[in-house]
Amino acid sequence: MKINYLSFLLLIVSWNSFSQDLRMLSSHPEKLIIQNSTPQYTSVKKSYNGIPYENFSAVAKAKMMQTTAPELPVFSESLIVPNTGDVSIEVTFDGFQDFQDINILPSKGSLKRNVNPEEVPYVFGATYEVNDFFPKKLADISGPYIFRDARGVTVIFYPYQYNPVTKVLRVYQNLKVTVTTDKTKAGHNEKPSRTTSNSTFQSLYTSHFLNAEISSNSVTEPGEMLIVSKSSYNTSIQPLVTWKNQSGIKTTVLTLANGATTTSIKNSISSFYTDNPNLTYVLLVGDHQDLPAYSYGITGADEQLWSDSYYGQLEGDDYYPELMIGRLSGNTTEVQKIVTKIMGYEKNPLTGDWMTKAGGIGSNEGYGYGDDGEADWQHLRNIGTQLTGFGYTNIYEFYDDSQGGNDAEFSPDATMISAAINDGIGLLNYTGHGALDIMSTGSYTNTDVNSLTNEGSFPFVVSVACNNGTFVGGTSLCEAFLKSNHNSNPTGAIASCGSSILMAWAEPMQTQDQMTELIIDSNSAGATSLGELFYGGQVSMLETYSNSGTAQEVMQTWVFFGDPSVTFRSAVPTVITATHPAQVSNQGVDLVINSNTDGAKITVSQNNEILATGVITGGTATVQIPALASMDNLMVTLTKKETTPYQGIVTVSSELSNEDFQSQFLVYPNPASNYVTISNKGNNFTTASISIIDINGRVLSTESNVNLSGSHQVSFHSLAAGVYFLSIKDGNHNNIQKIVVQ
Numbered sequence: 001m002k003i004n005y006l007s008f009l010l011l012i013v014s015w016n017s018f019s020q021d022l023r024m025l026s027s028h029p030e031k032l033i034i035q036n037s038t039p040q041y042t043s044v045k046k047s048y049n050g051i052p053y054e055n056f057s058a059v060a061k062a063k064m065m066q067t068t069a070p071e072l073p074v075f076s077e078s079l080i081v082p083n084t085g086d087v088s089i090e091v092t093f094d095g096f097q098d099f100q101d102i103n104i105l106p107s108k109g110s111l112k113r114n115v116n117p118e119e120v121p122y123v124f125g126a127t128y129e130v131n132d133f134f135p136k137k138l139a140d141i142s143g144p145y146i147f148r149d150a151r152g153v154t155v156i157f158y159p160y161q162y163n164p165v166t167k168v169l170r171v172y173q174n175l176k177v178t179v180t181t182d183k184t185k186a187g188h189n190e191k192p193s194r195t196t197s198n199s200t201f202q203s204l205y206t207s208h209f210l211n212a213e214i215s216s217n218s219v220t221e222p223g224e225m226l227i228v229s230k231s232s233y234n235t236s237i238q239p240l241v242t243w244k245n246q247s248g249i250k251t252t253v254l255t256l257a258n259g260a261t262t263t264s265i266k267n268s269i270s271s272f273y274t275d276n277p278n279l280t281y282v283l284l285v286g287d288h289q290d291l292p293a294y295s296y297g298i299t300g301a302d303e304q305l306w307s308d309s310y311y312g313q314l315e316g317d318d319y320y321p322e323l324m325i326g327r328l329s330g331n332t333t334e335v336q337k338i339v340t341k342i343m344g345y346e347k348n349p350l351t352g353d354w355m356t357k358a359g360g361i362g363s364n365e366g367y368g369y370g371d372d373g374e375a376d377w378q379h380l381r382n383i384g385t386q387l388t389g390f391g392y393t394n395i396y397e398f399y400d401d402s403q404g405g406n407d408a409e410f411s412p413d414a415t416m417i418s419a420a421i422n423d424g425i426g427l428l429n430y431t432g433h434g435a436l437d438i439m440s441t442g443s444y445t446n447t448d449v450n451s452l453t454n455e456g457s458f459p460f461v462v463s464v465a466c467n468n469g470t471f472v473g474g475t476s477l478c479e480a481f482l483k484s485n486h487n488s489n490p491t492g493a494i495a496s497c498g499s500s501i502l503m504a505w506a507e508p509m510q511t512q513d514q515m516t517e518l519i520i521d522s523n524s525a526g527a528t529s530l531g532e533l534f535y536g537g538q539v540s541m542l543e544t545y546s547n548s549g550t551a552q553e554v555m556q557t558w559v560f561f562g563d564p565s566v567t568f569r570s571a572v573p574t575v576i577t578a579t580h581p582a583q584v585s586n587q588g589v590d591l592v593i594n595s596n597t598d599g600a601k602i603t604v605s606q607n608n609e610i611l612a613t614g615v616i617t618g619g620t621a622t623v624q625i626p627a628l629a630s631m632d633n634l635m636v637t638l639t640k641k642e643t644t645p646y647q648g649i650v651t652v653s654s655e656l657s658n659e660d661f662q663s664q665f666l667v668y669p670n671p672a673s674n675y676v677t678i679s680n681k682g683n684n685f686t687t688a689s690i691s692i693i694d695i696n697g698r699v700l701s702t703e704s705n706v707n708l709s710g711s712h713q714v715s716f717h718s719l720a721a722g723v724y725f726l727s728i729k730d731g732n733h734n735n736i737q738k739i740v741v742q
Contacts, residue, residue: 022077022157025176027211029082032179034210036075036139036157041099041171046368048122053103054169056160057373061510065548067109068125070134070164075157076546079179080150080209083193086185087153091139094174102169104162108369110550112301112502113433113466117369124164131165139177142546144189145318147539148201151191152209152320154546155179189316198223200280200324200529204536207518208543222529223280224250225565226272228265231255233285236336237328240563241608243343246637247645248603249281249565250610262294262310270314273323281531281565282311284327285335288472291327296556299501306472306500307556309538319555320539324531326495326564329471334483341458341490342563347645350456354424355569358387359396359459361417361441363432364403371509371544376431376464377403379509383429383516390520391571396420400432400441412442424457426569427519428493429512434465434503437477446480453486458494460530460568462515464508469498469559482561495530495562504550507541508558514540519570528641531564567641576600576638576646581697583651583727584634585736588627592696593636594620595646600638604650607632628652650697653727653736664735667726671740674717678728680708690714691727692739700724716741 026033041059045052056063060073081087106128108120127134135158142154159172181187200223205212225244227237234253244251254268273279284291288306296305312323328335349355360380367375374382377399384395384406397405398412398420408416421428433440461481463469468477476498484492499508515537518528538555545551578595593602595616602614602621607630612623616638625634631652638646666679678690691702692714700719706712714726721741728735 022075022210024211029080030085030181030183032079032081032211034077034079034155034177034179036159036175036177038159038171038173038175041097041169043099043102048105051103053105055368055373057368061372062506062544063107064135064158065107065110065545068106068123069127070104070162071107072104072135072158072160072162074547075159076154076543078152078154078209078543079211080152080205081144081179082181082183083151084187084190085181085183086187087141087144087179087181089139089141089155089180090178091137092176092178093138093172096170096172099169099171100167102162102167104164104169110507110548111369111505113464113505114502115505116365117505118365118367128164131163133161133163133170135161138172138175141177141179143318144187145320146189146191146316146322147205147208147320148315148322149194150205150209151189153179154543156546189318191315194277198278198280200532203528203532204539207514207521207536208539222249222565224252224276224278225281225283226269226276226279227251227253227283227285228256228269228291229253229285230258230290233332233335236332237285237339240339240342243347244565245608245610246603246605246635246647247346247639248601248610248613248637250278252276256291260291262292265291266294266311269311269323273314279323281529281563282323282325283563283565284308284311284325287329287331293472293500293559299553301502303501304472305553305557306470306559308559309555319542319552321535324529324535324560324564326531326560326562328482328563329479329561330483337485337488337490338482341494342566344456344490345458345494345569346566347647349569349573349644350424352424352457353393353572354457355426356392356571357394357396357423357425358384358392358427359398359417359420359425359429360384361398361412361428361430361432361439361444362400363441364400365432366505369505371506371513374509377407379512380429380431381405383512386516386520387427396425398442414442414444414448417442417444418448418452421452421459422454424454425459426457428459428461429464430462430468431464431509431512434463434468434477436467436470436474437480439463439465439468439477446475446477449477449480449492450484452484452491454491455486455489458490458492460533461493461496462512462534463496463498464503464512465499466502467499469557469561470500471559471561472500478559478561493562494566495560495564497534497558497560499554500557500559501553504554507545507548507551507554510541510544511537511554511558513537519568528568529564530562530566530568531560533568534560534564569642571642573642573644575644576640578636578638578646578648579696579698580636580648581650581693582699583653583693583697583736584625586628586631586652586654589625590622591625591636591650592620592622593638594696595638597638597640597643600640600643600646603637603639604634605637606630606634665728665737667737667739670737671742672716673742675713675715676726676739677711677713678708678726679711689727689729691729692716692719693725693727695723695725
């Protein structure tokens, strides 16, 4: 990879103020041009030891994290590049402006949350002795990475440079980076093309890559799920397997043999992904001793880098996911209750507006150091403001000290937090300090979680804190949120996310920010799964903090507890209603389904096999049912984001061919006008139930206990011209004949 710098203007210029933005100037795949536009710089100061220094918090979300070197703004954006070839960049700019007598503080580096940034001294390192601009480069590029179906790079802009000896701040105007892919040279992390596409990853590409193509066709396929567990969990998870298949997520169970290792588990998942390229979600079932987490090794703080996301990183040497991984951690009884919780949340959510309420629990630390330069509570308040603008009706605030707004006049306690959760909330963000079984703000522990009574109103809990997800060797707070129950009924969270090690300070705050953006940007046409929210936030964090090695560690060790395929609820659901035939032939038929919900996805399944899918458009849809080997009932399921699903049963009949039917019954005349006559020609049953059914499956009339030992007339005189079905049923036998009324 090479980097070339070309200067178009080498004079000091000034320009009018305009908003900071990153935009594509050329989208040719092999020669992408991206421009960073920096506004007129306005100095904002902060004091340290009585000296005024520049405060860049209002300028940039993220700043350089090179310890003891000047902490300057940095901007990142990601691009899709061709699947093969060597990637290089060249940099140009329109001009720059110099500012004199500027003091800039050094970076303290990427800190963990067991450290208060305010207590870490500033150290002016060797860079401050060099009479040159820092950094030397105006832009950089990450190595190519594989993000499932896309090969990407992140372009990093450094439009602010500083000479610490002369105290000159130089701000560049209109940095342009040309990203060239030379397909005649071998490149890093090359990948074969894939032809699959599903709504989950398509949504993530659109939010992550500046040059992602938005398909003109609606992508409705949500992807498949693989459940990995030991055989002892099969009974506990079977209801979930059935529901997922009924709702349109093809789900397969991979049963582990005793002694499975992290290597054998990942190899099995990778092999399944190769054979099933639409695989999107993997659900690990069991605690660490049943299904081991992977360790990347030991941190400097002597912690194991325990990881589940490792199992979804299948291509390339990067940390971008090909699959979204979740875990149901618990014994068989606990997992059974978690499954009950998931199915209730998706199939029959508790009534009320609880899903439009959210909560934020945060420390009063991190001023000027957190993501966006925010303290923890400021970060959470801004998230709350965004959610309120989106349509959330109430935001609970639980912050250390008193921060005004909805925050109390004193620091929160566990009783206050539990009261809010029990009242019903759909989302709970925590940003602060923690340990295995405690959120430090409010001193909220596993004991408090296990005492919750929020049956039916389950929040999605996202914890930015140390060790709330350390599930190896103990029960973490995040596990408690997943497993808690009251009077044998599930309580706690629908899913929870926590770190298995000491959590970084600024980087994971960006994950929470991006999750908020994804909630706000979601719409009724595209289901937003919990996995999409979490992993979408994570890849945004990798992009924003591409100059921080700690960001990779956050990706490795932030554990998702729950089913990542669950669709997140953020609005009071409407109820899907539908009508369709109550019975179909085992010979195959077009099934007409009418519904009040346009955009609802239709899934017709039988015995955990998806037979047909479709989408309601203009109040109706027709799906083709294939010929059936089984006479078992079909399940018709309609789902859509922010709704209560519809499910209806369709029975299967053995429709006789005209030849077979006429050998047992003679039905005439056909076409008919006023009536038809049924004449028994040797069938061995003498009484039957006779029904007239229209093409939408509605039963128009039924006669019971009809004597068919001879002949019987059925009236059609009140019916309009068209096609109908005559059902002759006795016990388990059901003979159907198509009748045309003229």
